[in-house]
Structures are given as structure tokens and as C-alpha cells.
Amino acid sequence: MTSRKLPALLAAAGLCLSGTAHANELVVGWAETNDTLNPVTTGKRNVGPILSNIFDTLVWISPDFEVEPLLAESWTVSDDGLTYVFKLREDVTFHDGTPFNAAAVVSNVEYITGENTQSKISLGLLGPCAHAEATGEYEVTFTCDEIYAPLLAQMGEPYLGMQSPAAIEEYGAELGQHPVGTGPFKFVSWTPSQSIVLEKNPDYNWMAASLGHDGPAAIDKITFQIVPNPQSRVQQFQSGQSQVMQQTPGLYWKTLTASGKYTELPVEISGLGIFAPINASLFPTDDILVRKAIMYAVDQKALIQLAEAGVYPPSYTPLSVGMLGHDEDAEGKYPYDPEKAKSLLTEAGWEFDGTTWTKDGKTLSVKITAISGKAHYMAQAQAIQGFLSEIGFDAQFEALNAPAWLDLNIDGGSTLTPSQYIGVDPDALHFWFLPDQYFNWSHWTNDELTDLIYQGRSELDHGKRAAIYQKIQDILLDNAVILPIRQNLDLTLADKSVTGITWSGGGFQYFGAASIAE
Structure with missing residues (x-):
């Protein structure tokens, strides 16, 4: 394809033609459109990675399925396996300034289990453990109707990301257009079928220990450029319009990885x-x-x-x-x-x-x-x-x-x-x-x-x-x-200037610990 044809191709795909991203701003070529940015009501796997950068979960699941503290500092399980008590961090606020505490967790569970919510994935992840009670300002207790061994690991899936109770109340059915979490990035805008823009949360300082990163994210801004057409997504990436590309088609993966110009990230989706x-x-x-x-x-x-x-x-x-x-x-x-x-x-x-x-x-x-x-x-x-x-x-x-x-x-x-x-x-x-x-x-x-x-x-x-x-x-x-x-692998490629991209267990790309070399 000639360089003369490329701008027209990118314009047809709804891509920004203003040049490459500024320093410390990341553009990710994203393969699929989104139904909503509400963790509770989305039914799409590919929304999960975006959610994981906006919302934190009570626990972090490493790529090898180790359960680590995140919003919960620690937890205990009763001898009969029916009660989980989580001790929460006391230094966390939502992006809108709402405090994160046990009452906020309870509000999230009540929202997930609400008859009018129509949860797609979240309710199933809680299983028989869908009752939460604030047993202290920073202590929340989940009670299960029966033993449910998957609970701890599933607590780390982005579909159980904690949302601001104030946002839940304010936006109601429109919550998916106004996502408010505690994660390393804050929501800026969503142009359907075109882009989702996030910016750094400057107050963030509670990343999972295994990620080896203290303080806020190093990247100031992320634009998920939505490009469902595989050829267009590849052309965008090769031209420098994006520094990261997910769901690289197999034929292009072989060619691009053979060039030695990019970092290969075959994200394992469990x-x-x-x-x-x-x-x-x-x-x-x-x-x-x-x-x-x-x-x-x-x-x-x-x-x-x-x-x-x-x-x-x-x-x-x-x-x-x-x-x-x-x-x-x-x-x-x-x-x-x-x-x-x-x-x-x-x-x-x-x-x-x-x-x-x-x-x-x-x-x-x-x-x-x-x-x-x-x-x-x-x-x-x-x-x-x-x-x-x-x-x-x-x-x-x-x-x-x-x-x-x-x-x-x-x-x-x-x-x-x-x-x-x-x-x-x-x-x-x-x-x-x-x-x-x-x-x-x-x-x-x-x-x-x-x-x-x-x-x-x-x-x-x-x-x-x-x-x-x-x-x-x-x-x-x-x-x-x-x-x-x-x-199931998400064949992700990154420019060599981008380092620190990882993913949580399950295969959800995470940019909180990533950086861009100058």
C-alpha cells in the first residue's frame, strides 16, 4: 500500500490524522467496539482490559493466578469457608473524590445484585456470595450461602471493579457513559466506534506489589483508538499512529515479529x-x-x-x-x-x-x-x-x-x-x-x-x-x-519505546506500570 493511500484508509477508519502521539501519551489500536464502560453491565471480553485501567478490584490476580492485595490490604476466610472478611486500604478515593470504604463496597454489591441492573458477568462472579456487610469503616464481610472456592480469584476480574457510589446514584442507567473508579487512569471521553480517552490519576499510589511500581502511572494519557478492520489497525501501527496494537492478525504477526522492530506481547487469555x-x-x-x-x-x-x-x-x-x-x-x-x-x-x-x-x-x-x-x-x-x-x-x-x-x-x-x-x-x-x-x-x-x-x-x-x-x-x-x-492469545505488539505493559490473570492488558521512553 502506498503512503498516498494510507491517510484515506485511516480517515475511513475514523483515526486521528494529527500525527503521532505526544511524548508521554499512548495510542493503542483497539480491535473492537464497546457496548458500555460499566463493569457490571458489559457483556464483552474486550471491554475488560479498558476497565482494568479505570477500576481497581479488591484483589489483583497476577498472570499466573496468584491473588494479591489491591484495594483490600488483607483478608481472612472462616473455617467453614462461608465468610470472607476484607480489611480495606484507608487512603483511597474515587476519581470524583468520593471516599473508598466498606460502605462503598456494599453499595457496589447492592448495585450488582439489584433487580433493575441486569448484570451480565459480575453477578455470576459473586456466585452464592452476593451479600456484603460493612463490619467496620474499612472492613467488609461477604457471606456465602454455600462454599464457593472460585470467589477470591474472581474478585480480581475487572467486571467486579469498584465504582463510585455517588456516580452509581447520579448517572443511573447512563453509568456506562460516565465511569468513575479508583484506578490508575481516569475517564475523559468516549466517542462511540472511534475512541476512548483516559488520563493519569495523579493521586494513585496503591498498585499491586508484584508490578513493582510506586505512585501514579508514568503515562499521562491513553487513547484507545477503535479500529475493527485488521488491515487498518496494522497500517495505523506501522505508520506510527499508534504505539500499541492488540489482536494482531496471525499473518501480520509473523511478518511484524520477524522484523525485530517491535516488542511481542502474546497475552494469555485464560x-x-x-x-x-x-x-x-x-x-x-x-x-x-x-x-x-x-x-x-x-x-x-x-x-x-x-x-x-x-x-x-x-x-x-x-x-x-x-x-x-x-x-x-x-x-x-x-x-x-x-x-x-x-x-x-x-x-x-x-x-x-x-x-x-x-x-x-x-x-x-x-x-x-x-x-x-x-x-x-x-x-x-x-x-x-x-x-x-x-x-x-x-x-x-x-x-x-x-x-x-x-x-x-x-x-x-x-x-x-x-x-x-x-x-x-x-x-x-x-x-x-x-x-x-x-x-x-x-x-x-x-x-x-x-x-x-x-x-x-x-x-x-x-x-x-x-x-x-x-x-x-x-x-x-x-x-x-x-x-x-x-x-486463546491476544497477540499484542508494542513499539520498543513502550515498556512495562502487563496484564492481570485472565488476560486483561494493564498500562498502570507502563512507560514511554523519550
């Missing part, structure tokens, strides 16, 4: 990775042998090469690498074996004429779907379509807009679809495999699995919990209701 639930309620995948045939028919490494230039590590288990309970031994359950897939179909009563599989007058037809606005999902779905077509499936692919895609998968009209789910605790599996859950798109569960999931969330011993989740993964793989695809 949870279930990128995967496809397989619908066990829809013909023909209501037959376990057909589902297992699909598992053997897909070559994850080749899929990633075809769809995303091979830059991501493959995944073979329901929980991503590094998660509590991730089971390396389960990775070999379904090696790529198309002949094995064909033998399973024959065992299931399907007959192959060299072109098509049929049984009782029906064709072996499956429907693979993807969100039309997500290029990587569409590429993954089409690669899966190719693998299944190779062994004789009538594999149909359909790209749908997000609302239609959601409705179809909820209603059970899709055979399989690439997706992702983020979590800092293996209990994230319950959203996909407990009865009546919104994301139970495999439309399958059983009593043993349900019992194990509840055991896992109520077991406080890490070793015992890990063993439980290994059993859970075995059950899911043995029943072939989830097709793991790849590890």
Missing part, C-alpha cells in the same frame, strides 16, 4: 480457550459415535495453519494451559485420524458410497456457524467444514450476525460453532455444561458431571479441586461435546 461446542441434541450429532467421528476428523494444527497462519498453539482439552485442573494426559484422546472417524460412522450404521454417507434415507449433514463480524471464527468454521467434507460429511457453513448467531445456538439449531469463554477459575465450565445455563450450546449434561461441577466449586483444597476438574474434562471429552481448537 478459560476454555477457543473451542466449538458440539450439539448433542440435534441429528446426527445426537449420536455419540458421530460426535467422536468429528473429534477424530479435525486436525487442530492444520486448522490453525489454514485459518490463522499457524501462529497459535493448538488446544486439545476443555481448560486452557495454566488453568487449575488442566490435564496434559487428556491431550491425546483424539489424535487426528480420519480413518478412525470413518470407522466410527460405519459402526454407527452409516453407509458410504464413496461420496456421501447415508442412514435410513438421511444424509450425514451438519451445520457449522460463525459470527459474520469475526474473521477468525469464520476462518476456523470454514476449516472445520473442510475437514468434515474430506471424510464425506455434508458440512454446511453459515455466517450470521451476532444476534441471529446467539439465537440459533441457544435454540439448538447449529451443530457446532467456534467460540471462546474467559475465566480465571475452572468453574467457568459450569456456564457451558450445567442444565439450563445460557451457554449450554452442546445441549448436553449428565448427573455425574453436574455433581462434579458442584464438588469442584465447593472444594477449597487446590490439589483435590485439580483432580475433580481433570475428571470433568475426561467426561466432556469422552462424550465428545466440546471440540477444543486452540489456546
Whole structure:
């Protein structure tokens, strides 16, 4: 692309053309639009990193899932596992000057649990521990209806970021346009589909100890420039219009990292990775042998090469690498074996004429779907379509807009679809495999699995919990209701002048400890 065409391309993408950022001001090329900047009502993973720079949580989760003090200086858990007492910092104020104390935490919990709030993620993170009481000016006690082992780690997710009680009361339904936290950066402006601007909080002095940074952020201003088009985002970054770029497309990642000009930050997003639930309620995948045939028919490494230039590590288990309970031994359950897939179909009563599989007058037809606005999902779905077509499936692919895609998968009209789910605790599996859950798109569960999931969330011993989740993964793989695809990474690049970018556990980029060399 010539330099003459570049300004027009950037202008079309809604980018600022006033030149590169001033010293101590950071521009980040951001891949997705935002629904809201309210931690409680957002439903988007990619809003999380922006929130983590505006809002602090009671605890900080390091990239390796260590729980550290943040707004809470310390905490104790009762012997019965039902009561958590947090001692809070006494030197914190919200960006609007409102004091942070136990009453503020209680106000946040009451807002999260309010009937009119319509929490998307936050309420689920609290689980059965959604009652908070101020037991001192700087002491708050959470009471659980049952033991809930994931609570401490999930307290560190940005969707439980503390908001100013004054802002909650003042802005009401418009709170998402006026975010007020205690974090290292304060909200300045949000131009929908174009940019979000933050500025340094000059009073900040309580960063997590592991980040090794005292006092306010070194960066004065951050502009998240929203550029959904991957090529435009790359061109913006290469031209110096941004110093950081997230969600670098795989093909460009290989080229740009090979140049040696940039800092590579493959941000690990924990949870279930990128995967496809397989619908066990829809013909023909209501037959376990057909589902297992699909598992053997897909070559994850080749899929990633075809769809995303091979830059991501493959995944073979329901929980991503590094998660509590991730089971390396389960990775070999379904090696790529198309002949094995064909033998399973024959065992299931399907007959192959060299072109098509049929049984009782029906064709072996499956429907693979993807969100039309997500290029990587569409590429993954089409690669899966190719693998299944190779062994004789009538594999149909359909790209749908997000609302239609959601409705179809909820209603059970899709055979399989690439997706992702983020979590800092293996209990994230319950959203996909407990009865009546919104994301139970495999439309399958059983009593043993349900019992194990509840055991896992109520077991406080890490070793015992890990063993439980290994059993859970075995059950899911043995029943072939989830097709793991790849590890979930946000391939972030930064100019070498930018240092100190890190992320919290779960994969939420954090700029509080970052700096820009002059």
C-alpha cells in the first residue's frame, strides 16, 4: 500500500490524522467496539482490559493466578469457608473524590445484585456470595450461602471493579457513559466506534506489589483508538499512529515479529480457550459415535495453519494451559485420524458410497456457524467444514450476525460453532455444561458431571479441586461435546519505546506500570 493511500484508509477508519502521539501519551489500536464502560453491565471480553485501567478490584490476580492485595490490604476466610472478611486500604478515593470504604463496597454489591441492573458477568462472579456487610469503616464481610472456592480469584476480574457510589446514584442507567473508579487512569471521553480517552490519576499510589511500581502511572494519557478492520489497525501501527496494537492478525504477526522492530506481547487469555461446542441434541450429532467421528476428523494444527497462519498453539482439552485442573494426559484422546472417524460412522450404521454417507434415507449433514463480524471464527468454521467434507460429511457453513448467531445456538439449531469463554477459575465450565445455563450450546449434561461441577466449586483444597476438574474434562471429552481448537492469545505488539505493559490473570492488558521512553 502506498503512503498516498494510507491517510484515506485511516480517515475511513475514523483515526486521528494529527500525527503521532505526544511524548508521554499512548495510542493503542483497539480491535473492537464497546457496548458500555460499566463493569457490571458489559457483556464483552474486550471491554475488560479498558476497565482494568479505570477500576481497581479488591484483589489483583497476577498472570499466573496468584491473588494479591489491591484495594483490600488483607483478608481472612472462616473455617467453614462461608465468610470472607476484607480489611480495606484507608487512603483511597474515587476519581470524583468520593471516599473508598466498606460502605462503598456494599453499595457496589447492592448495585450488582439489584433487580433493575441486569448484570451480565459480575453477578455470576459473586456466585452464592452476593451479600456484603460493612463490619467496620474499612472492613467488609461477604457471606456465602454455600462454599464457593472460585470467589477470591474472581474478585480480581475487572467486571467486579469498584465504582463510585455517588456516580452509581447520579448517572443511573447512563453509568456506562460516565465511569468513575479508583484506578490508575481516569475517564475523559468516549466517542462511540472511534475512541476512548483516559488520563493519569495523579493521586494513585496503591498498585499491586508484584508490578513493582510506586505512585501514579508514568503515562499521562491513553487513547484507545477503535479500529475493527485488521488491515487498518496494522497500517495505523506501522505508520506510527499508534504505539500499541492488540489482536494482531496471525499473518501480520509473523511478518511484524520477524522484523525485530517491535516488542511481542502474546497475552494469555485464560478459560476454555477457543473451542466449538458440539450439539448433542440435534441429528446426527445426537449420536455419540458421530460426535467422536468429528473429534477424530479435525486436525487442530492444520486448522490453525489454514485459518490463522499457524501462529497459535493448538488446544486439545476443555481448560486452557495454566488453568487449575488442566490435564496434559487428556491431550491425546483424539489424535487426528480420519480413518478412525470413518470407522466410527460405519459402526454407527452409516453407509458410504464413496461420496456421501447415508442412514435410513438421511444424509450425514451438519451445520457449522460463525459470527459474520469475526474473521477468525469464520476462518476456523470454514476449516472445520473442510475437514468434515474430506471424510464425506455434508458440512454446511453459515455466517450470521451476532444476534441471529446467539439465537440459533441457544435454540439448538447449529451443530457446532467456534467460540471462546474467559475465566480465571475452572468453574467457568459450569456456564457451558450445567442444565439450563445460557451457554449450554452442546445441549448436553449428565448427573455425574453436574455433581462434579458442584464438588469442584465447593472444594477449597487446590490439589483435590485439580483432580475433580481433570475428571470433568475426561467426561466432556469422552462424550465428545466440546471440540477444543486452540489456546486463546491476544497477540499484542508494542513499539520498543513502550515498556512495562502487563496484564492481570485472565488476560486483561494493564498500562498502570507502563512507560514511554523519550
